Amino acid sequence: MRYPIRIVSALAVVSAGAVLAPAALGAPAPSRLEQQWSIVSGQAVKLLVNKTAWTRVGRQQLVAAGLPAKTPARTLRLFADGREVPIRVVASSHGILGPKGGIEFYGVAEDTQSTDTRVYWLVWGGTDSAGKRVTTTRTRVASRSVAQSFVTTSIIAPTDRYFQLNTDAKDTSDHFYGPTVLPGKAASEDIQAIDPAPYGAPSLTVTLQGYSTFDHRVQVKFNGAVVGTVAWSSTGAGTARFAVDRSQLRAGSNTISLEATGGELDYSLFDSAKLSYARQFKAEGDRLTFSLPARRVAQIPGFTGRQIRVVDVTAPTLPKLVRAKVRHGTAGYSVTVPASSKPRRLVAFASRLVKRPAGAVKNQQSSWYRAGQGADMVIIAYPAFISALRPLVELRERQGLRVDVVNIQKLFDEFSFGAHDPNAIRAFLERTKAVWKPVPRYVLLVGDATVDPRNYLKLADQDYVPTRLVKTYYLQAPSDDWFTDFNDDGAPDMAIGRLPVDSAAQTAGVVAKIVRYESTAAAGPRDALIVADQNEGFDFEGSADGLASLLKPAATTQVIMRSQSPSNTAFRTQVEQSLNAGPSVVEYVGHGSIDRWGAGSYLPPADARSLHNDQLSIYVVTTCLNGYFVDPSRVSIGEAALEAPAGGAVAVWASSALADGGLDLALNRSLISRLYDGGPATLGEKVIAAKRAVQDSGERRSMVLLGDPATRVR
Numbered sequence: 001m002r003y004p005i006r007i008v009s010a011l012a013v014v015s016a017g018a019v020l021a022p023a024a025l026g027a028p029a030p031s032r033l034e035q036q037w038s039i040v041s042g043q044a045v046k047l048l049v050n051k052t053a054w055t056r057v058g059r060q061q062l063v064a065a066g067l068p069a070k071t072p073a074r075t076l077r078l079f080a081d082g083r084e085v086p087i088r089v090v091a092s093s094h095g096i097l098g099p100k101g102g103i104e105f106y107g108v109a110e111d112t113q114s115t116d117t118r119v120y121w122l123v124w125g126g127t128d129s130a131g132k133r134v135t136t137t138r139t140r141v142a143s144r145s146v147a148q149s150f151v152t153t154s155i156i157a158p159t160d161r162y163f164q165l166n167t168d169a170k171d172t173s174d175h176f177y178g179p180t181v182l183p184g185k186a187a188s189e190d191i192q193a194i195d196p197a198p199y200g201a202p203s204l205t206v207t208l209q210g211y212s213t214f215d216h217r218v219q220v221k222f223n224g225a226v227v228g229t230v231a232w233s234s235t236g237a238g239t240a241r242f243a244v245d246r247s248q249l250r251a252g253s254n255t256i257s258l259e260a261t262g263g264e265l266d267y268s269l270f271d272s273a274k275l276s277y278a279r280q281f282k283a284e285g286d287r288l289t290f291s292l293p294a295r296r297v298a299q300i301p302g303f304t305g306r307q308i309r310v311v312d313v314t315a316p317t318l319p320k321l322v323r324a325k326v327r328h329g330t331a332g333y334s335v336t337v338p339a340s341s342k343p344r345r346l347v348a349f350a351s352r353l354v355k356r357p358a359g360a361v362k363n364q365q366s367s368w369y370r371a372g373q374g375a376d377m378v379i380i381a382y383p384a385f386i387s388a389l390r391p392l393v394e395l396r397e398r399q400g401l402r403v404d405v406v407n408i409q410k411l412f413d414e415f416s417f418g419a420h421d422p423n424a425i426r427a428f429l430e431r432t433k434a435v436w437k438p439v440p441r442y443v444l445l446v447g448d449a450t451v452d453p454r455n456y457l458k459l460a461d462q463d464y465v466p467t468r469l470v471k472t473y474y475l476q477a478p479s480d481d482w483f484t485d486f487n488d489d490g491a492p493d494m495a496i497g498r499l500p501v502d503s504a505a506q507t508a509g510v511v512a513k514i515v516r517y518e519s520t521a522a523a524g525p526r527d528a529l530i531v532a533d534q535n536e537g538f539d540f541e542g543s544a545d546g547l548a549s550l551l552k553p554a555a556t557t558q559v560i561m562r563s564q565s566p567s568n569t570a571f572r573t574q575v576e577q578s579l580n581a582g583p584s585v586v587e588y589v590g591h592g593s594i595d596r597w598g599a600g601s602y603l604p605p606a607d608a609r610s611l612h613n614d615q616l617s618i619y620v621v622t623t624c625l626n627g628y629f630v631d632p633s634r635v636s637i638g639e640a641a642l643e644a645p646a647g648g649a650v651a652v653w654a655s656s657a658l659a660d661g662g663l664d665l666a667l668n669r670s671l672i673s674r675l676y677d678g679g680p681a682t683l684g685e686k687v688i689a690a691k692r693a694v695q696d697s698g699e700r701r702s703m704v705l706l707g708d709p710a711t712r713v714r
Helices: 030-040 059-064 383-398 408-415 423-435 504-519 540-551 568-580 605-609 637-643 661-675 683-692 697-701
Strands: 045-049 053-058 077-080 083-085 088-093 096-107 118-123 135-137 149-156 187-193 203-210 215-222 225-233 237-243 252-260 268-280 287-292 296-303 308-312 320-322 325-329 332-337 344-350 359-362 377-381 403-407 442-446 469-471 476-478 495-499 527-532 556-561 585-589 617-622 649-655 703-706
Touching (some): 030 077, 096 118, 149 287, 203 252, 296 344, 308 332, 377 383, 377 408, 383 442, 383 504, 403 408, 408 423, 495 504, 504 637, 504 649, 527 540, 540 556, 540 585, 540 661, 617 637, 617 661, 637 649, 649 661, 661 683, 683 703, 697 703
Parallel strands (some): 135 320, 377 403, 495 703, 527 556, 527 585, 585 617, 617 649
Antiparallel strands (some): 045 118, 045 359, 077 083, 077 118, 149 268, 203 268, 215 225, 215 252, 225 237, 287 344, 308 320, 308 344, 469 476, 649 703
16 A cells, blocks of 8 residues: 655745756766866865855965965865866965965855755865966956846745655656645745846746646736646646736735646645846845846946955856946945956955855865775765774674775765765765776665755754665655666666664664674574565465465464454554564565554554564565655654664665555565575675566665675574
């Protein structure tokens, strides 16, 4: 049974203004990566920028982050995304930064699903030519006239709801949306128009996301006046652009109202709106970002002080200072921007608005990219959890494995230019396959992940070690297999698992369980517990009997069925008692969701975490979402069983998606039949073999291993 996916609500986060496209991180050019590798393997200061603005870093902050005090200023160079960007060196004396010195640059924030922070890398030294410097333009182009206005676009894109389900084949959305649009109840959002000109032809573009699978018709009003209808079908996105009567446009807040008119099942979500209009040249809050046609002058009033800067950001990575005239009048200060032979995009701002970076930290040198290294097992961990991994590393080394423990931040630095990005993990593992000997056979990720790494929902769920969200039949599902599925066939090429832990203490607890499982002999003959839900829409009881036959004669099997219990409460008690007996293998076959087995919730997370079986179990679960470890507000059954401090599971293999009963069962039958077949000894290798025996790539991707793939099945 597929339980409805809950839409998590929290405070809205609305972004407005011009959007700067970030550099693509997924497949950087080799030359840029090689440049980055030379940076991270040496001395550098990392400057963290999460606001797009002219940015200044003082000498004192740079020295505290590792810059030698007497570094020759001419050798300072700044990089972002593997490319050098120009800087302005301020207050240098005798060739070095003075006490009030520093550097300035145009910092451009990131805007990806994973992060808002771009990392700039300051390096120094060497005998190369001086680094790039910001230039100042001195234009002497004849002007045709003074520009009276420019076209600007205000954007709102609320992020207060997360929608898990797939949209369409072209879906690139982050799946965060605004209010639900329903029949008979208007949803509304406000959008700003700052200093609109009294003329022009405003337009409004609205994008909506289908929630139900029916046809959609959403009437759009702007400040109470109907401007049109967005019409589309099913769970795709619908977009329409409407002309807005200039008389309807207000300075300040304007209200967009949305109401579904396509029938009682016409449900959709508000994605974004863009309001384009002519804006006057006037500073707002001592700042204005504007476009200026060729051979036009701009006169910008509204500043509160004389110290005004103008920067040409037509090419954001190659900004130029612009010489402009500042005048004082009865209404304050204004700046006149001279004409140019080419159209430009510029920002004028008061000097007091120069930003500081969100952080300046010393680079911790690393070189995991380097050829000639090798390991049998790679553990990629959040730095605060690494010390707790020592007993597990020692166990694997005693078993003859060569183990490398990698700080996840080092992979971000080397393979995504410092940005928090899951692509860095895959890029690193692909690199190991190409240039390491031996190539890793096992990959263990240590740290939880979330669908909300930017904390839009204000639930503070941490993305310690990110995962990859992939399309499955019904929804966006986390897939760690993607990191090692180098040929994209749905099966990993290296055995991979995850400990979805949230603290060093939790890490130590799970590690202790794994070590205990492998360091102690089984208490008796192998046994298995199979829990079967009621036959509602699927023959779960027959499936349970089939799984039991696969385990014979390697293990004695107990099958317990909901249909043979008098109530949900009684069955829940029976399930808990059976799990606490410590069977070697636990299999659940039935309906389920993130935090439940069956409609009666036979095993809620609280019960799973309180299990106290001495002999730990391997859980193989045939249901929906028990492996969905990325929910910001709920703990999955898989996480709870693995993290139970006194018992539960040593590993859990479960679906992170809405499962197809037949395909999910085929995968689990494939693994169950291999657990004790005398083949590869480790759980991760058995999982790879099980997946390769089932052809459906979508279902294979969504089966996740919560646990150590190098765990030896006993």
